[in-house]
Amino acid sequence: MTGNEQVLDYLTNIPAWYLATCEGDQPHVRPFSFAAEQxxxxxxxxxTTKDVYRELEANPKFELSGWHPGHGWIILRGKAGLEDKANAEVRRAGYEHMCGLGETYEGENDPVLTFFSVEEPQAWMCDIDGSWVPIEF
Structure with a gap:
């Protein structure tokens, strides 16, 4: 299983994970729940109207963590590639997912709905015993 497959398998099998950005010296954390590969x-x-997007524009570095009971937790860090190159399949899936959460967009091509890639990914699977295993990309 590739690193991308391992990360996507983990993230798509939990209800949400938490993505952290930083504004100045203040960290900000919020739940995310859509991930795809392209x-x-x-x-x-x-x-594009959310604080997280503005924060990633100012500083594209982020880190996320999520926990799947019985499977330890994941840490993924990288830089947000904000050039939205999502194809029709990813765009449609993201649009449907976000609308399912109660968000409103004028369609899958609404310019407010934006997709960002994970650049320079680094990830680890961690366990409560203090052990961790890097995920190779």
Whole structure:
């Protein structure tokens, strides 16, 4: 299983994970729940009107963590590639997912709905016993 497959398998089998950004010296954490793969990269989606997007524009570095009971937790860090190159399949899936959460967009091509790639990914699977295993990309 590739690193992307391992990360996507983990993230798509939990209800949410938490993505952290930083604004100045203040960290900000919020739940995310959509992930997809395209062109050998992991993609997430958000809205251009949200603070998280503005924070990633100012500083594209992020880190996320999620926990799957019985499977330890994941840490993924990278840089947000904000050039939205999501294909029709990823865009449709993200749109449907976000609408399912109660968000409203004018369609899958609404310019407010945006997708960003994970650039320079680093990830680890961690366990309560203090052990961790790097995920190779």
């Amino acid at each position: 062109d050998g990269k992991i993609w997430f989606c958000t809205a």
